[in-house]
Amino acid sequence: MSTTQTGRVAVIGLGSMGAGMAASLLRAGFSVAACDVNPDAVARFEAAGGRGAASPAQAAEGADVVVCVVVNAAQTEAVLFGSEGAAETMRPGAVFVSSATMDPAIARALAARLEETGRHYLDAPMSGGAARAAEGALTFLASGSAQAFAAARPALDAMAGRLYELGDAAGQGAAFKMINQLLAGVHIAAASEAMSFAAKQGLDLARVYEVITASAGNSWMFENRMPHVVAGDYSPKSAVDIFVKDLGIVQDMARAERYPVPVAAAALQMFLAASGAGMGRDDDASVARIYAQLSGATLPTKA
Amino acid sequence: MSTTQTGRVAVIGLGSMGAGMAASLLRAGFSVAACDVNPDAVARFEAAGGRGAASPAQAAEGADVVVCVVVNAAQTEAVLFGSEGAAETMRPGAVFVSSATMDPAIARALAARLEETGRHYLDAPMSGGAARAAEGALTFLASGSAQAFAAARPALDAMAGRLYELGDAAGQGAAFKMINQLLAGVHIAAASEAMSFAAKQGLDLARVYEVITASAGNSWMFENRMPHVVAGDYSPKSAVDIFVKDLGIVQDMARAERYPVPVAAAALQMFLAASGAGMGRDDDASVARIYAQLSGATLPTKA
Structure with missing residues (x-):
């Protein structure tokens, strides 16, 4: 260069x-x-x-x-x-x-x-x-x-x-990328499921973030996205609809190859719910808001 | 000390x-x-x-x-x-x-x-x-x-x-631990789902490990457990039945609190399948073997 x-x-x-x-x-x-x-x-x-x-x-x-x-x-x-x-x-x-x-x-x-x-x-x-x-x-x-x-x-x-x-x-680069997207999408949904479950139990979410990022439950996506939930800030860094698309591609590939993806399929449903509820262009940590709506959990709101 | x-x-x-x-x-x-x-x-x-x-x-x-x-x-x-x-x-x-x-x-x-x-x-x-x-x-x-x-x-x-x-x-320590276990269990299942999907597509799993651990799809569990799949070594570091138990506790808690956990529920089914297929005391990366069995993917075997 x-x-x-x-x-x-x-x-x-x-x-x-x-x-x-x-x-x-x-x-x-x-x-x-x-x-x-x-x-x-x-x-x-x-x-x-x-x-x-x-x-x-x-x-x-x-x-x-x-x-x-x-x-x-x-x-x-x-x-x-x-x-x-x-x-x-x-x-x-x-x-x-x-x-x-x-x-x-x-x-x-x-x-x-x-x-x-x-x-x-x-x-x-x-x-x-x-x-x-x-x-x-x-x-x-x-x-x-x-x-x-x-x-x-x-x-x-x-x-x-x-x-x-x-x-x-061609195709091999795309295949590696889709393996990454499967994991990334599942990890965002899992992080959202876990954080709103913690909120439902009345735990301090900033403390949950501190403990999980130092523990075996950590993921790159938990660490990157969950500060948005802790801050109550869903302005889009990366939108819900990106993973509606990418986990959708994972489903299409998996169906064509007769390969079951039950975990990614469950994660996709939550991205679809977030998009269907009007949050498609919001930050993908909005999946946590869907879990809160479905369960009566109270998440932090923006200061 | x-x-x-x-x-x-x-x-x-x-x-x-x-x-x-x-x-x-x-x-x-x-x-x-x-x-x-x-x-x-x-x-x-x-x-x-x-x-x-x-x-x-x-x-x-x-x-x-x-x-x-x-x-x-x-x-x-x-x-x-x-x-x-x-x-x-x-x-x-x-x-x-x-x-x-x-x-x-x-x-x-x-x-x-x-x-x-x-x-x-x-x-x-x-x-x-x-x-x-x-x-x-x-x-x-x-x-x-x-x-x-x-x-x-x-x-x-x-x-x-x-x-x-x-x-x-008492109870708050347990609640934090269960949030961690929810994530850890989902991440093992997701890692297994992704690795066997990569195998089904004929990708080099050592290369997948290298790329994912440097990418946004990484998790602590992916990084810790997937070397067992790459090596074809399922001698137990941590057994499948640990997460049958822990994700079972997550389900019990979630049901009692009327909190839906679709992603953790899907992950639990795969641990149950691994245990039911006789791998309960094998390493928990054995979930990857279940995906391979269900799809005809070929995983590495121990040298």
């Missing part, structure tokens, strides 16, 4: 993650074009020195690397193969870096379809929030051909703090 | 935890009497300098502190109030330190019954394994009257690395 890059990169999607990734690429010296459905996001990107584009097709024109930072598989497919998709305008030999969380089977299908046209596909879901995106310190769980990795590496170096190389075909 | 203690302590139960706790008390200079249903355990304790006793009543005779290290509430009740129970022989003003994991309502009832006789009761479930018991480095989640804490403190200082003082009445 100490040398200035000379390649051209396109970023499709300038949300909180994509904007930070685009900034990291600009900082590394790449020529970056980007598009987003939100014109304000494109204007901010242009003010930071980027080239705004009107469509994925236009952003991808002449790019060596196209980084796709959208929400799901359907959007990724549209970015590649929609009426103004990037697949038509990427030059042969360029690489498409796909970061959305999706079913590995869909990642494999998208990769096969793109590779038929002579472009490469890197299956590269990521973890880390907006702050790490802006720092160029994301973690990528990547898989793809040697050519895909080679073509993507300069751009990944600018965006990643850690790069796991998890296999030589 | 640098001064030699002059008090008398009884330890009821010399299993892997109780034996280590008795050794820590001897090392601190206490006069320690102990009993166990297993005569070999008593003989080892005597060889280490302790005084063997034939019953809880005999061990508790003249003791300032009685530490009860048995498996559950029923055994604790028998230790106190059975035909050769300790309650009759403890001197008034002595304290009973109860370490078994149990329903807070039962802890409250046992405490009330003992306190009527002029003895004190400290509700003190613990965490940490046999190694930490032997080092005198256990964590206690304790609650009880000021008198109970004062009477127990010299002995606790010899056994504990960390002492949480969680309230002024």
